[in-house]
Amino acid sequence: MNQFKYISPKNKEEALRILKEERMNACIVAGCTNVLPDIKVKKLSPKILVDITDIQELRGVDKKKDKICIGPLTTIVELINSELILKEGKILIQAAEQFADPTVRNNATIGGNLVTASPAADVAVPLLTLDALIKVESARQKREVKLKNFFVGPGKTILNDDEMIVEIEFDQSDINKNGYFIKLGQRKAMAIAIASVAVNLEVRQNKIIRIRVAAGSVAPIPTRLTGVEKFLENKEISNELVEEAVNKVSEEVNPISDIRASEEYRRYISGILFKRAFSQLTDSPIHQLTN
Amino acid sequence: MEEYKIELTVNDEKLSAAAKPEESLLKFLRRNGFTEVKCGCEKGECGTCTVILNKKTVKSCIVLALQANHKEVWTVKGMEKLELGRKLQESFVNHGAIQCGFCTPGMILTAKDYMDKNPIPDRGEIKKAISGNLCRCTGYKKIVDAIYDVAVENQKS
Numbered sequence: 310m311n312q313f314k315y316i317s318p319k320n321k322e323e324a325l326r327i328l329k330e331e332r333m334n335a336c337i338v339a340g341c342t343n344v345l346p347d348i349k350v351k352k353l354s355p356k357i358l359v360d361i362t363d364i365q366e367l368r369g370v371d372k373k374k375d376k377i378c379i380g381p382l383t384t385i386v387e388l389i390n391s392e393l394i395l396k397e398g399k400i401l402i403q404a405a406e407q408f409a410d411p412t413v414r415n416n417a418t419i420g421g422n423l424v425t426a427s428p429a430a431d432v433a434v435p436l437l438t439l440d441a442l443i444k445v446e447s448a449r450q451k452r453e454v455k456l457k458n459f460f461v462g463p464g465k466t467i468l469n470d471d472e473m474i475v476e477i478e479f480d481q482s483d484i485n486k487n488g489y490f491i492k493l494g495q496r497k498a499m500a501i502a503i504a505s506v507a508v509n510l511e512v513r514q515n516k517i518i519r520i521r522v523a524a525g526s527v528a529p530i531p532t533r534l535t536g537v538e539k540f541l542e543n544k545e546i547s548n549e550l551v552e553e554a555v556n557k558v559s560e561e562v563n564p565i566s567d568i569r570a571s572e573e574y575r576r577y578i579s580g581i582l583f584k585r586a587f588s589q590l591t592d593s594p595i596h597q598l599t600n
Numbered sequence: 601m602e603e604y605k606i607e608l609t610v611n612d613e614k615l616s617a618a619a620k621p622e623e624s625l626l627k628f629l630r631r632n633g634f635t636e637v638k639c640g641c642e643k644g645e646c647g648t649c650t651v652i653l654n655k656k657t658v659k660s661c662i663v664l665a666l667q668a669n670h671k672e673v674w675t676v677k678g679m680e681k682l683e684l685g686r687k688l689q690e691s692f693v694n695h696g697a698i699q700c701g702f703c704t705p706g707m708i709l710t711a712k713d714y715m716d717k718n719p720i721p722d723r724g725e726i727k728k729a730i731s732g733n734l735c736r737c738t739g740y741k742k743i744v745d746a747i748y749d750v751a752v753e754n755q756k757s
Contacts, residue, residue, distance in 0.1 A: 312601070312602050312621075313602060313620065313621040313622040314602050314621055315602070315604060315621035315664070315666050317666075338664070340662075341662055341663060341664055341667070342644055342659075342662045345622075345624055345644070345661065345662045345663075345664070346642070346643045346644060346662065348622050349642055349643075355622075358621050358622065358664070360664070360666070360667065362667065409644075409732070410647070410731045410732025411657070411710075411714075411728070411729060411731065411732055412647060412650060412657040412658060412659055412710060412732040412733075413644055413659060413662075413732060415656045415657060415658060416658055416659075416662070416663065497731065498728070498731030498732065499645055499731065499732055499734075
């Protein structure tokens with residue numbers, strides 16, 4: 310293709326049909342917060358811009374039985390204002406509040422952040438500790454992929470070129486209600502994370518029943534730190550345990566040096582961010598109640 | 601040449617024009633005479649291209665022109681038609697919150713949209729609200745003063 314084209318499908322089936330026919334020549338767009346800068350620097354070659362913002366069924370936050378279901382077109386500000394997410398997955402709101410700036414949050418979408426697949430993706434990190442499930446559709450098939458298996462490399466996901474995200478889902482559960490997200494950036498707003506950490510935790514009588522830890526900007530993809538999780542599961546919480554876990558976090562991350570920070574600093578700070586997030590949760594009311 | 605005709609209102613006046621698919625709202629507006637919408641970084645970071653689209657602020661460099669079809673756009677020039685817009689403009693002038701003036705359009709529109717929804721912000725809330733608008737000249741203090749002054753006035757009335 311040597312020229313861009315534009316089409317605005319009114320429903321999901323129309324969008325999937327276009328993807329089936331055009332495949333690599335089609336590019337799904339919504340908030341355009343990454344697409345337009347990419348077009349400007351010619352990182353995105355001419356395509357058919359498939360604007361899905363009119364597809365209402367891809368919007369909204371709902372509870373279906375014991376699952377929280379988020380449409381991919383849900384904007385970051387809509388996440389922040391969602392009472393359901395506040396109740397069931399507050400950690401996602403913590404990340405959303407630190408995402409870019411208020412104006413970009415009006416337009417940027419949760420689906421777009423996942424598909425762009427930056428190693429620093431701010432909503433991906435808490436969605437990992439919420440153990441989110443991504444529902445994907447093409448004209449051929451429907452499939453589900455756990456978010457922990459969704460990213461394959463910087464800017465790359467398991468999506469085929471005729472597929473799109475149709476829903477993001479996480480469980481209604483105690484562990485999902487008890488999470489904390491910390492992002493370190495060079496500024497308090499409009500900053501790509503130097504490192505970010507999310508922790509979701511279930512504690513009973515000072516013992517860690519279940520824990521999920523994820524980190525951003527310290528590996529090729531937003532990553533669950535399963536080694537740290539296995540180390541901490543079923544252990545009694547103590548200062549010594551936390552210090553050991555801090556070291557394990559620093560060992561398990563896999564950062565690079567770039568313009569924002571060195572590899573050494575990222576290794577070091579990941580452990581610190583984990584400690585801060587973990588401390589916030591173990592001083593939290595939920596922990597005190599179960600003690 | 602792929603072009604699509606769109607219809608929208610800008611500052612309460614109808615506009616009908618063609619746009620390319622990959623054209624940003626920023627470039628479209630400037631091409632159609634609305635040069636008060638400034639082009640800064642073109643990456644969605646500096647905020648000088650901010651406009652109000654259907655009652656929410658957007659950075660026009662990262663919105664497709666075609667996505668403004670059948671919608672309502674307000675630029676800084678339109679602010680003189682609106683009471684809160686005029687108050688903010690005056691307050692910026694009175695406080696010396698304009699040095700080179702390049703960030704000013706974005707600042708005024710962001711402040712206006714924020715105060716439509718939250719008429720009496722404190723200074724911390726103001727700083728957060730304008731956190732997507734970069735200023736290289738003023739150090740932000742006079743801008744925050746100017747916006748806060750309007751908030752104080754709102755509180756009195």
